[in-house]
Amino acid sequence: MAAGVSAAGGMKRRDFLxxxxxxxxVFFRADPAEAQEPARLPGRQSGPTxxxxxxxIGADGRVACLAGKVELGQGAMTELAVALAEExxxxxxxxxxxxxxxxxxxxDMGTFGSMCTPLLWPVVRxxxxxxxxxxxxxxxxRLNVPAGRLRVQSxxxxxxxxxxxxxxxGQLVEGKRIERHLxxxxxxxxxxQVIGTSPRRKDGLDKVTGRAKYAGDILLPGLLHAxxxxxxxxxxxxKSADTAAAEKxxxxxxxxxxxxxxxxxxRRDIAVAALARIQAEFEKPPAGPDDKxxxxxxQKTAPQPRxxxxxxxxxxxxxxxxxxxxxxxxxxxxxxxxxxxxxxxxQIEDGKVTLWASTQAPFMVKNAVASALGLxxxxxxxxxxxxxxxxxxxxxxxxxxEAARLAKIVGRPVQVVYSRQEEFFHDxxxxxxxxxxxxxxxxxxxxxWDGHVVGAGDREANPFYDIPHKRVASxxxxxxxxxxxxxxxxxxxxxxxxxxxxxFARESHIDLLAAKAGMDPLEFRLNNLTNARLRRVLETAAxxxxxxxxxxxxxxxxxxxxxxxxxxxxxxxxxxxxxRSTGGVEVKRVVMALDEGLVVNPDGMRQQAEGCVMMxxxxxxxxxxxxxxxxxxxxxxxxxxxPRFSWLPKIEVVLVDNPETPALGGGxxxxxxxxxxxxxxxxxxxxxxxxxxxxxxxxxxxALAKG
Amino acid sequence: MExxxxxxxxxxxxxxxxxxxxxxxxxxxxxxxxxxxKFGCGEGMCGACTVLVETEAxxxxxTPLSAVAGKRVLTIEGxxxxxxxxxxxxxxxxxxFQCGYCTxxxxxxxxxxxxxxxxxxxxxxxxxMEDNLCRCGAHVRILDAIQEAAGAAKAGA
Numbered sequence: 001m002a003a004g005v006s007a008a009g010g011m012k013r014r015d016f017l018x019x020x021x022x023x024x025x026v027f028f029r030a031d032p033a034e035a036q037e038p039a040r041l042p043g044r045q046s047g048p049t050x051x052x053x054x055x056x057i058g059a060d061g062r063v064a065c066l067a068g069k070v071e072l073g074q075g076a077m078t079e080l081a082v083a084l085a086e087e088x089x090x091x092x093x094x095x096x097x098x099x100x101x102x103x104x105x106x107x108d109m110g111t112f113g114s115m116c117t118p119l120l121w122p123v124v125r126x127x128x129x130x131x132x133x134x135x136x137x138x139x140x141x142r143l144n145v146p147a148g149r150l151r152v153q154s155x156x157x158x159x160x161x162x163x164x165x166x167x168x169x170g171q172l173v174e175g176k177r178i179e180r181h182l183x184x185x186x187x188x189x190x191x192x193q194v195i196g197t198s199p200r201r202k203d204g205l206d207k208v209t210g211r212a213k214y215a216g217d218i219l220l221p222g223l224l225h226a227x228x229x230x231x232x233x234x235x236x237x238x239k240s241a242d243t244a245a246a247e248k249x250x251x252x253x254x255x256x257x258x259x260x261x262x263x264x265x266x267r268r269d270i271a272v273a274a275l276a277r278i279q280a281e282f283e284k285p286p287a288g289p290d291d292k293x294x295x296x297x298x299q300k301t302a303p304q305p306r307x308x309x310x311x312x313x314x315x316x317x318x319x320x321x322x323x324x325x326x327x328x329x330x331x332x333x334x335x336x337x338x339x340x341x342x343x344x345x346x347q348i349e350d351g352k353v354t355l356w357a358s359t360q361a362p363f364m365v366k367n368a369v370a371s372a373l374g375l376x377x378x379x380x381x382x383x384x385x386x387x388x389x390x391x392x393x394x395x396x397x398x399x400x401x402e403a404a405r406l407a408k409i410v411g412r413p414v415q416v417v418y419s420r421q422e423e424f425f426h427d428x429x430x431x432x433x434x435x436x437x438x439x440x441x442x443x444x445x446x447x448x449w450d451g452h453v454v455g456a457g458d459r460e461a462n463p464f465y466d467i468p469h470k471r472v473a474s475x476x477x478x479x480x481x482x483x484x485x486x487x488x489x490x491x492x493x494x495x496x497x498x499x500x501x502x503x504f505a506r507e508s509h510i511d512l513l514a515a516k517a518g519m520d521p522l523e524f525r526l527n528n529l530t531n532a533r534l535r536r537v538l539e540t541a542a543x544x545x546x547x548x549x550x551x552x553x554x555x556x557x558x559x560x561x562x563x564x565x566x567x568x569x570x571x572x573x574x575x576x577x578x579x580r581s582t583g584g585v586e587v588k589r590v591v592m593a594l595d596e597g598l599v600v601n602p603d604g605m606r607q608q609a610e611g612c613v614m615m616x617x618x619x620x621x622x623x624x625x626x627x628x629x630x631x632x633x634x635x636x637x638x639x640x641x642x643p644r645f646s647w648l649p650k651i652e653v654v655l656v657d658n659p660e661t662p663a664l665g666g667g668x669x670x671x672x673x674x675x676x677x678x679x680x681x682x683x684x685x686x687x688x689x690x691x692x693x694x695x696x697x698x699x700x701x702x703a704l705a706k707g
Numbered sequence: 708m709e710x711x712x713x714x715x716x717x718x719x720x721x722x723x724x725x726x727x728x729x730x731x732x733x734x735x736x737x738x739x740x741x742x743x744x745k746f747g748c749g750e751g752m753c754g755a756c757t758v759l760v761e762t763e764a765x766x767x768x769x770t771p772l773s774a775v776a777g778k779r780v781l782t783i784e785g786x787x788x789x790x791x792x793x794x795x796x797x798x799x800x801x802x803x804f805q806c807g808y809c810t811x812x813x814x815x816x817x818x819x820x821x822x823x824x825x826x827x828x829x830x831x832x833x834x835x836m837e838d839n840l841c842r843c844g845a846h847v848r849i850l851d852a853i854q855e856a857a858g859a860a861k862a863g864a
Binding site: 072073074075200201203204205206207208209210211212213214216217219225266267268269270337338339340341386387388389390391417419420603607610611612613614615636637638642643644645646647648651 | 729730732733736737738740742743744745746747748749750752753755782783784787788791795796798799802804805806807808809810811814833834836837838839840841842843844845846847848849850
């Protein structure tokens with residue numbers, strides 16, 4: 001055994017776990033206790049400090065990267081492999097990334113808030129740097145050569161003058177835990193080999209061959225599929241259910257547990273068909289708001305507003321203003337609508353639950369399952385290897401608790417796959433929101449801003465423009481704390497929560513003010529903005545677009561908006577054509593300049609930006625949950641249209657060079673300005689001001705009629 | 708009606724004893740264990756479950772088993788398992804996916820297009836792919852990948 005490594009705790013056969021996927025098999029000790037360290041506070045992002053928690057080096061020299069994040073499609077797997085490949089000086093294709101397994105991976109709060117790159121990535125990078133320094137020290141002792149005369153290349157450490165005197169990482173570590181540690185090892189400052197390149201995605205081969213295993217692809221011996229009886233509307237209560245006809249179906253088993261009625265069968269489609277045979281009577285909920293009355297409703301039911309930004313004196317701002325504009329902006333409930341619905345497969349063996357779940361937060365789900373089944377947390381393992389889209393909608397995993405409860409009752413593995421209707425019904429929607437802004441200008445300067453946000457949440461409600469007299473208040477939001485009944489559904493984080501709503505309102509209003517001041521929208525923004533990074537993305541986007549100064553509406557159909565999210569800066573310029581008779585909006589081109597700090601993986605960043613353009617078209621133009629008295633009226637892709645190939649505009653993404661700022665998250669910042677850029681472009685095209693998202697043809701026609 | 712049905716699945720005879728009104732998607736995934744074909748909506752609206760029956764791309768979630776009796780069915784498991792097919796290779800090269808859940812359906816739809824129209828224009832590709840939904844927004848890369856795969860096929864690559 002090499003000095004500095006040990007097989008602490010002894011190695012038994014069952015301690016070795018094979019992780020299979022695309023022909024990769026990683027063997028290492030599973031140490032759930034280590035995955036939990038250090039003592040952590042619930043809900044806080046805090047992981048272990050020992051680098052062994054994040055990486056293992058096999059006897060064959062392959063490096064396993066372990067992290068509690070989940071691959072939702074955003075590229076976490078590739079991103080984290082870049083960190084280790086760079087700092088350990090190993091090729092990308094020798095790094096295997098194991099994500100979202102609560103028994104193997106160090107604790108992580110969840111995959112949301114664009115936190116992987118700014119928070120976890122530096123930790124993994126540091127782990128790689130420390131491990132490499134330790135390995136060099138071990139090699140120095142083994143080869144009897146001072147560390148300064150060693151070189152590291154592709155996982156082999158050799159003597160500079162005598163390359164045959166060499167040892168590999170694999171030979172040094174032999175798949176064991178590295179016990180030696182070094183303090184304050186710096187990460188590379190320059191001379192990057194992998195950072196800043198665009199390596200092939202680690203998940204690519206699995207995905208193009210269909211071999212990627214999602215939660216619903218786990219087929220276990222004896223597996224039963226569960227179809228669960230759901231109410232027709234939120235707030236409806238079950239009065240009676242006659243399950244006799246369902247039970248007559250060959251092989252069906254009906255389970256009643258608490259308020260849950262589930263139909264189980266070895267084939268999902270047969271379980272679903274049998275569920276339809278249940279004669280259920282529900283008590284209708286009391287009359288509630290619908291998608292038109294909801295805005296009055298949330299204003300009446302919202303909690304007390306909190307002031308989230310204040311400076312100067314509003315009365316003084318009113319006095320200074322040459323003109324004042326007041327407007328109310330609205331956005332409807334929006335669904336996440338991932339193509340993979342919420343899915344989970346649960347198995348209970350020897351008192352331990354293993355749950356494969358499509359979730360963004362496996363450690364949260366682990367606790368939820370343990371609590372629901374009355375088990376200690378170490379008796380639950382959650383595995384979330386590949387997830388078919390999340391966008392904030394898979395932070396909770398009720399389906400995982402349902403599958404585990406049913407598996408316990410029937411004594412067999414159970415899979416729950418939400419139907420598309422269940423997905424739309426149980427989603428935690430982006431909340432409906434009302435943004436009221438009263439703002440004043442004088443001499444091309446904004447002198448007054450009085451903002452009130454209801455429902456959206458306060459992120460980015462406080463404008464970053466230079467405004468001497470302002471006050472911004474926020475009541476209620478996506479993060480909870482809303483009074484019961486304010487929202488007729490669950491609401492939650494939807495890609496860049498709060499920020500899509502607040503950016504839509506702020507940047508629409510800025511264009512109104514620019515028009516009032518008789519200025520070009522770009523010139524007006526720059527005239528009121530000292531933030532150098534925002535100025536730079538605005539100027540960069542304008543240059544790329546070929547922005548021509550003018551007073552809207554110019555008839556050209558060009559609109560801009562800018563914004564910030566988690567310290568990333570975004571300027572978006574859209575070009576549209578509006579059909580005056582149908583109200584249809586064709587988005588021809590979207591130019592986006594982003595300051596994401598150090599860009600770890602330029603192609604990965606572009607993928608996120610392109611995806612955000614498409615998803616942004618949806619919330620801006622068509623996506624809106626229609627409902628009445630707790631019932632979702634459009635729970636399918638016909639009633640709730642999401643972007644398609646024919647919508648694709650020409651997309652141009654410019655990543656501004658800013659390596660001095662640490663790497664920032666990329667999954668959310670690119671989507672925030674789409675609503676306002678399109679609203680401003682529609683105004684520039686036809687002079688109609690859209691104040692409500694989505695900007696459907698009906699609303700465009702109504703705005704045109706209003707003139 | 709429960710009966711024994713045979714069809715040619717990825718080049719080999721598959722025989723199942725099942726109700727012939729059951730949808731092909733669930734027979735593939737459940738009875739035959741081929742999980743590459745995905746469930747997305749169950750109503751033929753999203754395309755995640757697309758497979759080929761003979762040379763047509765069909766939505767397997769609304770295609771009854773009776774409709775494939777004696778026919779050739781191609782799923783993602785039947786494409787490029789030894790060497791990647793040109794379409795798969797170009798999806799990989801262009802990173803024409805994010806979460807990957809819609810990818811098998813996208814690849815099968817593209818496969819059907821190129822069978823009939825080996826050299827489609829970009830507009831033809833977009834029109835053909837219109838009803839395959841991708842929530843992550845990989846659309847531009849998917850079009851690039853299919854266009855390049857078609858070009859590669861033309862060049863005999």
